[in-house]
Amino acid sequence: MIFKKFNIENKKTRDLIPQAITVLALLSVIIYFATNAQINMGNRGISFGFGFLNQEASFDITFSMIEYDGSHSYGRAFLVGLLNTILVSAIGIFFATIMGVIVGISRLSDNYLIAKVAEWYVEIFRNIPLILQIFFWYFAALRALPLPENGISFYDISFLTIKGWYVPKFIWTNFNVFLLSVIAALIAIYFINFYATKQREQFGKQIPSTTISIATLILIPLITFLFLGVSLTFEYPVLKQLSPTVFTYAGGVSIIPELIALALALSMYTATFIAENVRAGILGVSKGQKEAAASIGLNKNQILKLVVMPQALRIIIPPTTNQYLNLTKNSSLAAAIAYPDIVLVFAGTALMQTGRAIEIISITMLTYLTLSISISIFMNWYNKKMAIKEK
Amino acid sequence: MNLIAKPSKENFKTYVPIGLFLISLSILDVFVNAFFNFNLMAFLPSQLSYFLPLILGFIGFYLIRIEFSGVHSLDILNKNINSNNFNALLTLLTIFIIIKSIPPMLDWFILEANFIGNSKDDCTGDGACWVFIKVWFNRFMYGLYPDAEQWRINTAFLILFAVVGVSFFVSEKFKKYFVLFLVFVFPFLGIKLISGGSFGLEYVESAAWGGLSLTFIISAFAILFCFPIGVILALGRRSSLPAIKYISIGFIELWRGVPLITVLFMSAVMFPMFLPDGTFIDKLIRVLIAITLFEAAYMAEVVRGGLQALPKGQYEAAKSLGMGYWRMNALIILPQALKLVIPGIANTLLALVKDTPLIFVVGLMELAGMIGLAKTNPKWLGMAMEGYVFAGLVFWIICYAMSRYSQNLEKKLSTER
Numbered sequence: 001m002i003f004k005k006f007n008i009e010n011k012k013t014r015d016l017i018p019q020a021i022t023v024l025a026l027l028s029v030i031i032y033f034a035t036n037a038q039i040n041m042g043n044r045g046i047s048f049g050f051g052f053l054n055q056e057a058s059f060d061i062t063f064s065m066i067e068y069d070g071s072h073s074y075g076r077a078f079l080v081g082l083l084n085t086i087l088v089s090a091i092g093i094f095f096a097t098i099m100g101v102i103v104g105i106s107r108l109s110d111n112y113l114i115a116k117v118a119e120w121y122v123e124i125f126r127n128i129p130l131i132l133q134i135f136f137w138y139f140a141a142l143r144a145l146p147l148p149e150n151g152i153s154f155y156d157i158s159f160l161t162i163k164g165w166y167v168p169k170f171i172w173t174n175f176n177v178f179l180l181s182v183i184a185a186l187i188a189i190y191f192i193n194f195y196a197t198k199q200r201e202q203f204g205k206q207i208p209s210t211t212i213s214i215a216t217l218i219l220i221p222l223i224t225f226l227f228l229g230v231s232l233t234f235e236y237p238v239l240k241q242l243s244p245t246v247f248t249y250a251g252g253v254s255i256i257p258e259l260i261a262l263a264l265a266l267s268m269y270t271a272t273f274i275a276e277n278v279r280a281g282i283l284g285v286s287k288g289q290k291e292a293a294a295s296i297g298l299n300k301n302q303i304l305k306l307v308v309m310p311q312a313l314r315i316i317i318p319p320t321t322n323q324y325l326n327l328t329k330n331s332s333l334a335a336a337i338a339y340p341d342i343v344l345v346f347a348g349t350a351l352m353q354t355g356r357a358i359e360i361i362s363i364t365m366l367t368y369l370t371l372s373i374s375i376s377i378f379m380n381w382y383n384k385k386m387a388i389k390e391k
Numbered sequence: 392m393n394l395i396a397k398p399s400k401e402n403f404k405t406y407v408p409i410g411l412f413l414i415s416l417s418i419l420d421v422f423v424n425a426f427f428n429f430n431l432m433a434f435l436p437s438q439l440s441y442f443l444p445l446i447l448g449f450i451g452f453y454l455i456r457i458e459f460s461g462v463h464s465l466d467i468l469n470k471n472i473n474s475n476n477f478n479a480l481l482t483l484l485t486i487f488i489i490i491k492s493i494p495p496m497l498d499w500f501i502l503e504a505n506f507i508g509n510s511k512d513d514c515t516g517d518g519a520c521w522v523f524i525k526v527w528f529n530r531f532m533y534g535l536y537p538d539a540e541q542w543r544i545n546t547a548f549l550i551l552f553a554v555v556g557v558s559f560f561v562s563e564k565f566k567k568y569f570v571l572f573l574v575f576v577f578p579f580l581g582i583k584l585i586s587g588g589s590f591g592l593e594y595v596e597s598a599a600w601g602g603l604s605l606t607f608i609i610s611a612f613a614i615l616f617c618f619p620i621g622v623i624l625a626l627g628r629r630s631s632l633p634a635i636k637y638i639s640i641g642f643i644e645l646w647r648g649v650p651l652i653t654v655l656f657m658s659a660v661m662f663p664m665f666l667p668d669g670t671f672i673d674k675l676i677r678v679l680i681a682i683t684l685f686e687a688a689y690m691a692e693v694v695r696g697g698l699q700a701l702p703k704g705q706y707e708a709a710k711s712l713g714m715g716y717w718r719m720n721a722l723i724i725l726p727q728a729l730k731l732v733i734p735g736i737a738n739t740l741l742a743l744v745k746d747t748p749l750i751f752v753v754g755l756m757e758l759a760g761m762i763g764l765a766k767t768n769p770k771w772l773g774m775a776m777e778g779y780v781f782a783g784l785v786f787w788i789i790c791y792a793m794s795r796y797s798q799n800l801e802k803k804l805s806t807e808r
Binding site: 015018019020022023026033036037039040041043109110111112113114117123124126127128129130131132133135136139140141143144329330332333335336343347351357358361364365368369372373 | 470471472474478481482485486631632633634635638645647648649650651652653656657660661664665666667668741744745746747748749751752759762763766775776779780782783786787790791794
């Protein structure tokens with residue numbers, strides 16, 4: 001009886017065989033690896049587990065956004081690395097977007113020189129490996145900067161030296177009130193836009209929502225400065241002599257050269273790809289759309305803002321999301337110039353000290369997976385918002 | 392009051408010469424300043440003399456902006472770089488920046504650079520020390536591969552170029568044998584020649600390989616293997632069988648979600664834990680597997696794009712001819728799908744080549760790694776700029792050539808519809 005069901009002529013059975021073979025093969029590979037790992041770890045006297053995350057890390061990290069020293073745990077070190085990764089990715093994404101949009105639009109400029117310069121910028125920076133660009137900025141360009149005692153000064157409040165870029169430190173009083181006011185302003189803007197859209201769609205009234213939004217964003221926080229006791233002072237970096245020949249800057253915030261080199265290289269490299277996306281997006285809007293917009297009497301700015309850009313964004317966003325993801329993943333090249341990101345701190349130093357290869361590599365990879373997936377979920381949401389709404 | 396009339400055809404004869412004179416004067420000023428360090432307008436207050444070229448050029452461009460002047464070259468000029476005030480300003484700034492940046496570049500690259508000598512002491516000029524590249528050139532190309540055996544790498548690459556070259560000239564009939572040889576025989580022949588160990592060739596361990604030749608070896612092998620794996624993964628992701636589909640999706644998304652550097656770390660420190668105690672897989676092979684699987688996931692997504700773009704009718708037509716799954720894909724679907732995604736494939740392969748320097752994390756040194764080694768040599772400290780500019784140039788030429796080739800291929804294979 002059972003053999004009758006297992007007829008090769010039956011489509012269901014025929015489909016089952018390759019699937020079963022694949023699953024079995026995959027399972028056997030996993031089991032083979034797992035048993036080997038177990039035996040190997042048994043031989044070396046280590047057991048699988050994440051308890052080490054609470055142990056004292058006892059190594060220092062050169063750059064940290066949260067309080068950290070050697071007495072903190074490996075878990076804390078992981079957090080420091082993760083925050084540094086997020087920091088450099090955020091800076092990179094910010095500047096790459098701005099530069100990418102500028103270069104992308106420049107490539108379509110009717111000014112021949114500008115278009116050519118933009119084209120060569122893309123051709124040059126896209127075709128050189130990112131790691132070489134990072135090395136170039138870090139080992140060659142930034143090393144050519146002057147020593148602290150004759151650092152390049154920007155109006156005496158900020159100094160660029162070989163040891164990094166010293167900028168004024170913000171000292172807030174009642175920062176919480178300020179933060180709350182910004183959040184309140186953002187909520188207010190949301191409702192203003194909501195109201196403006198409704199008015200426009202129902203009654204055809206044009207409300208200058210952009211101007212009102214900007215005014216709200218400036219006014220509400222300004223009120224907190226004037227009436228609610230929020231104030232901001234700056235602590236400027238000051239040159240200090242450590243010994244007859246060694247100088248440094250005290251006070252202010254020091255942006256380490258590793259961060260500068262990495263952010264520069266990441267944004268300049270990724271900007272070339274974003275520029276190509278922007279160009280493709282604008283070219284992808286058909287000429288008829290612009291002509292139609294012009295024929296109903298919109299001016300040049302209105303055409304760009306109301307007709308071309310909304311359609312171009314639909315083409316631009318999906319590939320640009322991929323570039324943001326790539327930039328985040330590429331920030332792991334930090335390890336090459338010792339910027340303390342998650343790979344260097346956790347998969348490098350912490351792994352060397354604990355020897356827990358499987359746990360640490362899995363955590364690192366899972367972290368990147370989570371970062372990637374969260375960026376893509378956010379961008380998918382945004383993409384859906386921008387997509388054609390059929391009414 | 393209208394002292395200056397708007398530039399038009401009537402005042403063409405006065406405005407154009409004045410305009411051109413002002414533009415030439417402004418460019419000349421910047422040029423002389425940049426090349427000979429001499430300020431033509433030094434008699435003016437410093438702030439004014441700084442901005443004067445810009446102002447003069449701007450007025451000049453305004454004066455020559457005559458619509459439908461009737462002079463062809465002037466119309467072309469106006470249309471392309473001088474269509475309005477903003478464009479005129481951008482044009483001037485671009486020209487000034489280019490002129491300003493030429494002399495220091497020229498000085499550093501050629502005029503003040505040092506070409507002759509054997510050591511760092513011979514570099515007395517202010518410019519680049521190309522002696523560094525000259526002395527280390529052998530290492531940059533072959534890594535730590537023994538000097539006496541380097542002919543083997545040369546032979547391998549020469550055979551490759553010869554076979555590729557000859558295959559361009561033979562008839563279509565024999566071409567496929569050349570391709571088969573290149574894909575299935577040559578890689579293993581070449582690797583045997585380079586690694587040695589038999590036929591009287593001295594064994595050279597892979598740790599000694601390096602430099603640009605290693606870049607080529609890794610790129611070639613990874614390209615060779617990642618392509619079929621990528622195609623299979625793409626087919627798997629489009630499969631109607633749930634187990635195969637979800638395993639493919641999981642595999643692709645896992646690799647695409649993590650950076651290559653962690654994959655290489657994994658191949659270096661974590662992978663040995665998964666093997667029976669005492670087994671040893673060569674570092675180079677582990678790295679190759681890691682890069683291949685990583686890039687195969689990207690390749691799979693590119694190929695999937697091509698598969699999705701094909702109209703359903705192609706599948707149905709193939710099936711109605713009685714073709715099975717594999718025959719349908721091999722003869723009807725893939726040839727069309729792959730042609731559609733040539734740019735994507737080329738980009739993936741380019742990314743692969745650009746990713747090869749990352750193998751430094753496991754201690755293998757291709758071109759960029761060798762430069763890192765050379766610049767930390769006590770006798771050659773401070774040569775980072777020369778080294779990375781050289782490496783950048785080499786990689787740029789390779790990648791630019793590849794992207795140009797793919798553009799040509801795309802044009803050649805595009806079938807008009």
